[in-house]
Amino acid sequence: MATSDAVTPRPESLDQRERRKVLAGTMVGTTIEWYDFFIYAQAAGLVLAPLFLAPLSESSPAVAQVLSFATIGISFLFRPLGAIVAGHLGDRFGRKRILVATLVLMGLATCAIGLLPTYAQIGMAAPILLILMRILQGFSAGGEWGGAALMSVEHAPVNKRGYFGAYPQIGVPCGMILATFVVWLLNATIGPEAFLEWGWRIPFLLSFVLIIIGHLIRKTVEESPVFKHMQERRAKASAPLGRLFRNNTREVVLSALIFVANNAAGYLVIAFLATYASRPVEEFGLGMDRGPVLLATTLASFGWLISTLYGGWISDKIGRVRTFQIGYVLLAAWAVPMWFMVDTANIYMYFLGVFVFTLTFGLSYGPQSALYAEMFPAEIRYSGVSIGYALGAILGGAFAAMIAELLLTNFGASWTIGAYIVGLSAISFAAVSVVKVKEGTDLRAGEVTSTE
Numbered sequence: 106m107a108t109s110d111a112v113t114p115r116p117e118s119l120d121q122r123e124r125r126k127v128l129a130g131t132m133v134g135t136t137i138e139w140y141d142f143f144i145y146a147q148a149a150g151l152v153l154a155p156l157f158l159a160p161l162s163e164s165s166p167a168v169a170q171v172l173s174f175a176t177i178g179i180s181f182l183f184r185p186l187g188a189i190v191a192g193h194l195g196d197r198f199g200r201k202r203i204l205v206a207t208l209v210l211m212g213l214a215t216c217a218i219g220l221l222p223t224y225a226q227i228g229m230a231a232p233i234l235l236i237l238m239r240i241l242q243g244f245s246a247g248g249e250w251g252g253a254a255l256m257s258v259e260h261a262p263v264n265k266r267g268y269f270g271a272y273p274q275i276g277v278p279c280g281m282i283l284a285t286f287v288v289w290l291l292n293a294t295i296g297p298e299a300f301l302e303w304g305w306r307i308p309f310l311l312s313f314v315l316i317i318i319g320h321l322i323r324k325t326v327e328e329s330p331v332f333k334h335m336q337e338r339r340a341k342a343s344a345p346l347g348r349l350f351r352n353n354t355r356e357v358v359l360s361a362l363i364f365v366a367n368n369a370a371g372y373l374v375i376a377f378l379a380t381y382a383s384r385p386v387e388e389f390g391l392g393m394d395r396g397p398v399l400l401a402t403t404l405a406s407f408g409w410l411i412s413t414l415y416g417g418w419i420s421d422k423i424g425r426v427r428t429f430q431i432g433y434v435l436l437a438a439w440a441v442p443m444w445f446m447v448d449t450a451n452i453y454m455y456f457l458g459v460f461v462f463t464l465t466f467g468l469s470y471g472p473q474s475a476l477y478a479e480m481f482p483a484e485i486r487y488s489g490v491s492i493g494y495a496l497g498a499i500l501g502g503a504f505a506a507m508i509a510e511l512l513l514t515n516f517g518a519s520w521t522i523g524a525y526i527v528g529l530s531a532i533s534f535a536a537v538s539v540v541k542v543k544e545g546t547d548l549r550a551g552e553v554t555s556t557e
Contacts, residue, residue: 135276150380180243181503188491212316219309251491270474271417360493362536368501412467420472432468441523
């Protein structure tokens, strides 16, 4: 065993240059992947209903908008399949190869959406093709997060796992900022009419450039030290998925429930808030100008980025579970008051309300990579964290925008959406509170303290 340790350096012995490459590779990769995912969410709120559901949009705009938001959730249903396939292959053949494959698949599906003909051009075939591309996006997203999270955490010194693990996490707010900024810039330069006619395609096609950038960066990153160590010990399991569900079903369920509130709240910012604020009052909106709303949403998302890094860092000081608990208390406390600020239809109050909302996300998102990695043994870790994350996304964010739309149209009060987030926060708080992990454990050995 000593020989094996000498061949594969521990994370603590990696030089600063290699660590920076790992952090850059995981952050840039997840930023690109989530840009692809979020640009669709932005489009679903702003233009996809009239373009791909034209007859329904003309006869019943509210129903068409609900269905447009529902297409966001369709891709989430295929995340577990992507997580199962990518997790199985990642546990057997390495994190790095699967990361590159999922990045390319996501980017190709996104570019294809930008080339799709609309309902006016090919009829019902248009929404069918759109859904097929969403399925490919969901499949690739299911495998992306687990690999990036583990690459960062498994390269980290023991006392900095939370901080290192926060880097793939900030890819989410970075992707959100980039996607919203691109949509705002296009609306500001070509106008809403041109954006609806042809400009909406540009953000999707830009993904091709981002794929190249992400691929070049990830090529320079070394494979995870943990996976190398497993190879040297010949510790690859013949059926890691079977072992996962035989021995760690409870951890998978807990990891899913821990994530639901954060993911649902995040998708309200990503897909719902800008649409709600900028659509006409007669369509249950606030009638605010779209350009300032998109810019305010972009700037408010920096709160998510800042608090995510802080959440990862502070979890190394006070513990992962305690950090999550504080985060969910803060999220629940602000989930209802935010809507009263947004409903003033004042752009500055809108920005402040959403900014504080995103600040509450980081404490329940920054430490996630480290917490999940410490919940599963090494041989099944990729599968465990990927599937748990994917299931949590289905229960949380998949249909959050659609549920928000239904609550709004049925009750006519936006604060009911906040109450929905409070309920999810209570579930996630309870789930994380029963988790017990040994935060200083050697991830290479794959031994974790039971969650019993």
